[in-house]
Amino acid sequence: MAEVSEMIERVARAMAENAGFAWEACAQSQWRSDARAGIMAMTESTNEMHKAMCECYDSPVCIWMTGIKHALQ
Numbered sequence: 818m819a820e821v822s823e824m825i826e827r828v829a830r831a832m833a834e835n836a837g838f839a840w841e842a843c844a845q846s847q848w849r850s851d852a853r854a855g856i857m858a859m860t861e862s863t864n865e866m867h868k869a870m871c872e873c874y875d876s877p878v879c880i881w882m883t884g885i886k887h888a889l890q
Contacts, residue, residue, distance in 0.1 A: 828852035829877055859888060 829852035830836065833843050866887040873879040 825849055825852050825856065828856060863887070867889075 826849070829848040830840050830843065832852055833840055833845075833848045838848075842882075860886055868883045869887045870880045870884045873883045
């Protein structure tokens with residue numbers, strides 16, 4: 818079995834716990850699959866995200882955080 822990336826694991830755990838499931842007692846493979854699909858859906862930025870990220874000149878971290886913040890709005 819392929820190693821699960823730390824980010825997929827982190828997102829999957831957050832999704833499961835947000836839904837009220839204890840990570841140790843839930844269908845982790847399904848949550849990982851859902852997390853992977855959610856992260857994949859974010860591979861293309863929206864126009865609003867793109868505009869905001871283009872205005873951030875500080876660092877790659879600034880660009881990343883700006884894009885995520887706009888995705889959460």
